[in-house]
Amino acid sequence: MASKRKSQSRIQDVAEAAGVSITTVSRALNGTGPVKAEVRARIEAVARKLSYIPERAAQDLSRRRSYSLGAIIPTLDYSIYARKIDAFRRRSEQLGYNVLIAVSDYNSATEESQCINLLRSGAEGLMLEGGVHNKSLYKLLDSRHVPYVNTSTLDATGTHPSIGFSNKAIAGKATQHLLDLGHKVFGVIAANTGFNDRSRERIQGVRERLAAVGNTLLGQYVIECSFMLAESRRAFRQVMNLNPPATAIVCTNDILAMGAILEAQHMGVSVPREVSILGFDDLDWSPHLLPSLTTLLVPMAEMGQEAATYLCDRLQGKSVRNSIEMDVKFILRESTGPAPK
């Protein structure tokens, strides 16, 4: 293994080559104290020549701060999380923070251990996904006074800081749209609800809205599946083979809705003439499907950005609102239409 000392230059090397003390180098490079212009120029030149890269570990230790934030998402595989985390990263970097990314795999134990790992790495604040987390994780964050914020969810009580929206409410809104179109028989294709409170709440939102008008969402009309297209296609077939078949299907995200639309194409079922399909998220390709997908535009990028702002504000001791509601826009496209006679 190459010796680190020989191949990397440290602040000491820069100081020597510039003929100043390490203190001055630190001040010059960080702009953290007065340095004569001429000296500063010399130091910068030397640093560049030596490809000096300050070691974050040492800086963190000495500053007793890391200026870094952690973000944890369920999976890298779904692009809405990419949108959120990217916006989070951009805003954080703007505000002078470095971002550490972790993945929970939709598993609460993994989430907790990954969060601990983020804290070990110095994360001063955490952006979390959804509102349900291990008690022990919440306790840990509280006891260490680590600011965190739940996203894609809304905790109106403000018990836990959150940036997002009521998943129940938006699912209710979607359901109402279908009710208005005269639909009576509803199906739901939902992402696995194991450690996914957003999915669970969306199902519940449909159920409650239906109950409110005297309709009932029967158990066999609710099908959970993974993001694999093969599964959502199977789910669609299943709901369509019930008696009576569903005429309106709410999918808890656009991936599932895409599976449903594709399966409809394969089965020769006409959408929306025979069945209406509705999703959530508004992915890039949602307007391009045939038929294009009616969905709810979930503002992932804005949430990521707001989350970064929130955490930075808290770290600066600014007072902040503990519950920020984001607008979710209903996007009417072609995949929903009047209930068949």
Added chain:
Amino acid sequence: MASKRKSQSRIQDVAEAAGVSITTVSRALNGTGPVKAEVRARIEAVARKLSYIPERAAQDLSRRRSYSLGAIIPTLDYSIYARKIDAFRRRSEQLGYNVLIAVSDYNSATEESQCINLLRSGAEGLMLEGGVHNKSLYKLLDSRHVPYVNTSTLDATGTHPSIGFSNKAIAGKATQHLLDLGHKVFGVIAANTGFNDRSRERIQGVRERLAAVGNTLLGQYVIECSFMLAESRRAFRQVMNLNPPATAIVCTNDILAMGAILEAQHMGVSVPREVSILGFDDLDWSPHLLPSLTTLLVPMAEMGQEAATYLCDRLQGKSVRNSIEMDVKFILRESTGPAPK
């Protein structure tokens, strides 16, 4: 701002509470030296009670190592990178390394600065995407003796370590398939080639294979676009409106191919009767499109895994092959067929 000292316990606190020296705590928790079983148990209990989390910055500094690896990808938005980086992370963690993720945004300057950032954070090795990088980046990595490995590309000369395949060769393979089906007029829809050598090589692979049989790929039959579906749909329309229209379209990835297939559906063009469409990557939904997509299965997960193994081996001073070729499987599905008469 909360005082760190008051809310977080350090090794000292654990040592005191357990009635031992900090050295013993370190040894017990890291398993890095002999500790009486009974004492170890006591220490572990105390550590747990205090929610002691060792600070990585201090560990890194003291160990003069970070045991972490960096991975940089063009975007989080395309799921093939997620596959790769996830496999990389899993294997790295298995081997005792922590993974830092960075995004280059398909920009070589950003790539370089993000890599520097990874090095600052202690990355001991780097997984890169593609084979073309700034000279200054290569120089930096060399001068610091940081192992790195290019992926999704193959440098047979071994100048730069690489794990992947020849993009030219696989594009040639795809082209040959279409030639065998009798196609004469080829179109290419390609991802922007700015800082994307893989895309560029795939185009070149098509061109050379055609040249080898006396056919020519004309400039106007090659269209570059972003991953936005709107753009690839437009690109498809454009290639189909040429005179003569293309009968075989090679898309440099499945996203673009999806755009082409969707636009064909919208235009009422029959695939593959009127035009054959072929992609690269084999995404989850590629077999589910209508028609299902003929494509080349690029082994992203395997590359990520191999990259992690490679870097860890190098860090352990093991001798390694500098050029590992991965197999790319041709997947025949419905979107390609005989050239129309």
Added chain:
DNA sequence: ATGAAAGCGCTAACAT
């Protein structure tokens, strides 16, 4: 405007 020195939290010789 600059430098000397203390110290961040931990690990790893080097004792014992």
Added chain:
DNA sequence: ATGTTAGCGCTTTCAT
């Protein structure tokens, strides 16, 4: 088996 001590590379008082 355990403790003492000297750093790791940097920032930050505190002097000058």
